[in-house]
Each structure stands twice: as C-alpha cells, then as structure tokens.
Amino acid sequence: METRLGHWDNPRQAPFAAAVGFVWAAAKSAGKFGAADSLCYCLRMNSKPLALAIVAVFAGVWVTDFLIHGVWLANAYKETMSLWRPEAEMRSHMGWLLLGQFLWAATFVLVWSKGFPATASLGGACLFGLTMGVFFQASTLVTYAVQPLPGHLALKWFVSNVAQGGLMGVIAFYVCRPKAP
Numbered sequence: 001m002e003t004r005l006g007h008w009d010n011p012r013q014a015p016f017a018a019a020v021g022f023v024w025a026a027a028k029s030a031g032k033f034g035a036a037d038s039l040c041y042c043l044r045m046n047s048k049p050l051a052l053a054i055v056a057v058f059a060g061v062w063v064t065d066f067l068i069h070g071v072w073l074a075n076a077y078k079e080t081m082s083l084w085r086p087e088a089e090m091r092s093h094m095g096w097l098l099l100g101q102f103l104w105a106a107t108f109v110l111v112w113s114k115g116f117p118a119t120a121s122l123g124g125a126c127l128f129g130l131t132m133g134v135f136f137q138a139s140t141l142v143t144y145a146v147q148p149l150p151g152h153l154a155l156k157w158f159v160s161n162v163a164q165g166g167l168m169g170v171i172a173f174y175v176c177r178p179k180a181p
Helices: 011-028 034-045 047-072 074-079 087-092 094-113 122-146 151-176
Strands: none
Touching: 047 074, 047 094, 047 151, 074 151, 087 094, 094 122, 094 151, 122 151
16 A cells, blocks of 8 residues: 555554654644644654653553563463463564554653643652553553453553553653753
8 A cells, every 4th residue: 555654565564654644644734733733842842852751751661561461460361361362463463562652652741741841840740640540541441341351450450550650750750851940
C-alpha cells in the first residue's frame, strides 16, 4: 500500500507507520485547529527537554513493564495461558506493544508539559502520575468485566500500573522541571 509515508510491506513496520502517520497528521492540521497550534507551540518552545522526557518516560515504562509483567506476573500468566497469544505470536506483535508504550509515554509527557513543570513540586508530580495511572488503568476494570480474567491479576495490574504512573510523574518532574533562576 503506497501512502505519503512510503511503502510499508512488512507487518512489523505497521506500528511505526501508524506513529509516523499520527505525528504527520497532527503537524499537517496544526494551522487549522487551536489545540493543535497550542501543541505545536509547546513542541517548538520545549522540544529538547520534551523529547528527552518522552524518551525517559518511555524507557521507564519499558523497564517497569518488563519487571511487572516479565518478572513479577510471569507465573500468573503461565497459569492463565489460555487467555493470551502464544509466545511466538506475541513476539511478532512486539512493535504494537512498543507503539502502545511510546504513545502512553508521549501522552503522559505532553499533558504534563502543558501546565505542570513551571509550578511543580515532587509531591505534585507524584500525584499527577498517580492520577494519570488511575486514568489509564480504568480500562483494566472494563477488561475484568468482559474477559475471564482472574481478579487477583486485574488487581495486580491496576495497583502496579498506578504505582508505575507515580514513578513516571517523578521522572517527568526531574527531566522537565525548569531551571532555577
């Protein structure tokens, strides 16, 4: 399929094509919508610390997700293997997982950057992260309601990912805070 973004014939490249397309569409429409103008202004004004914060939070999400899901919950996933894709199939979808983590990190940092760094305290950053963690984990409750997911696993997802949000708030605070005068 030929697009303005190029030819994407490898299914593993599809998530990255989607990310590029999202950014391209947002930039293209920047002149037409006030919110997009505001976002583009924010990106221009703080692009270096903003990019660094997105990378730092993405790395934090990747590491903590590995510790949560790859280490702590590994046995729970083995006990519920019928609910998940086979290992080889999961590996083939790794690009989608990374895209999801990147979009989580980018959204988190963009919301943070729009109003918090100039007045933030460490406690406020942690509260922001916990709040965003609750926001992002609300879907865990829906997943629990519609899938045969063990309650203990849903609870561990919810609690660990809210804590992860708090930690990402701290990371965003240290990377994005303004320099002292």
